[in-house]
Amino acid sequence: MAAAFAAIGGKWKLTLLYWLAHGECHFAGLRRRGTPIASKVLVEQLRELEADGLVERVVTGPVPARVIYRLTPYGTTLLPVVEEVRVWGEAHLRRTRSGAAPDSAMSCTDAVV
Amino acid sequence: MAAAFAAIGGKWKLTLLYWLAHGECHFAGLRRRGTPIASKVLVEQLRELEADGLVERVVTGPVPARVIYRLTPYGTTLLPVVEEVRVWGEAHLRRTRSGAAPDSAMSCTDAVV
Numbered sequence: 001m002a003a004a005f006a007a008i009g010g011k012w013k014l015t016l017l018y019w020l021a022h023g024e025c026h027f028a029g030l031r032r033r034g035t036p037i038a039s040k041v042l043v044e045q046l047r048e049l050e051a052d053g054l055v056e057r058v059v060t061g062p063v064p065a066r067v068i069y070r071l072t073p074y075g076t077t078l079l080p081v082v083e084e085v086r087v088w089g090e091a092h093l094r095r096t097r098s099g100a101a102p103d104s105a106m107s108c109t110d111a112v113v
Numbered sequence: 114m115a116a117a118f119a120a121i122g123g124k125w126k127l128t129l130l131y132w133l134a135h136g137e138c139h140f141a142g143l144r145r146r147g148t149p150i151a152s153k154v155l156v157e158q159l160r161e162l163e164a165d166g167l168v169e170r171v172v173t174g175p176v177p178a179r180v181i182y183r184l185t186p187y188g189t190t191l192l193p194v195v196e197e198v199r200v201w202g203e204a205h206l207r208r209t210r211s212g213a214a215p216d217s218a219m220s221c222t223d224a225v226v
Contacts, residue, residue: 002147003209004202005128034115074208077201082165082196088190089117095187096116 007052008078012037012045014085017075020055021082024070054078120165121191125150125158129187133168134195137183157185167191 008014013035019025019033027042034042046069049055054075060066071078121127125147132138132146139153149157159182162168167188173179184191 001131001199001202001206002128004205005131005198007202007205008198009122009124009127011119011122011124015115015121018114018118036115077128077204081194081197081201084194085118085121086124088194089114089120091190092117092120093114108225 007048007054008081010048012041013049014082016042016045016049017054017078018073018082018086020069020071020075021079023112024058024068026066026068030069049075120167121194123158123161125154127195128164129155129158129162130167130184130191130202131195131199133182133184133188134192137171137181139179139181162188 006082015034016030019030027046030042030046031037031039037045046055046057050057053072055069056075058068058070060068088111121130128147129143135164140159143155143159144150144152150158157166159170163170166185168182169185169188171181171183173181
């Protein structure tokens with residue numbers, strides 16, 4: 001069971017799954033959101049999610065190629081987990097810094113704190 | 114919201130929360146279970162969970178002290194998340210290596226794969 005937990009337990013994996021649950025996103029968009037995440041770490045986490053079949057990397061055009069990341073159909077089976085974490089996360093934020101606004105609608109270009 | 118996801122998104126945090134959801138456990142017990150986890154990493158992950166108020170470290174006797182770890186009452190608010198991950202994890206294990214038996218009852222001394 002530890003292997004299954006490890007599949008989504010990387011430091012930023014739940015965050016990435018949460019972002020991608022809002023829609024496909026290109027690398028720069030993920031990079032912009034994840035201010036505290038080093039590019040190298042972001043790439044590693046995305047590759048591990050890809051290797052586990054949860055996220056797919058899609059090249060959308062000729063060079064210089066625009067690459068987007070999106071949840072695979074299998075990745076969408078994690079949406080109940082992501083939703084449960086989101087509900088808990090909102091309560092956690094209220095507890096740790098009361099007054100923090102919960103995230104509302106997001107797009108790929110949004111900056112997320 | 115990323116901060117809330119980070120609180121439980123460390124590489125082994127969900128695994129530790131899952132183990133501790135079965136009951137308090139001493140360090141050696143967690144160490145034994147988490148064969149692939151280096152002691153240093155295990156200590157770091159436990160300290161971060163402690164810092165977030167999710168896990169507590171309890172010294173139960175005189176020197177040499179037996180130290181146990183357990184979920185705090187606040188940590189137990191994560192049980193719905195852990196359960197959702199467990200349900201997904203069982204399906205994930207069936208997908209990745211069909212025939213793997215799901216975890217059943219566990220105690221602190223069990224070895225968990």
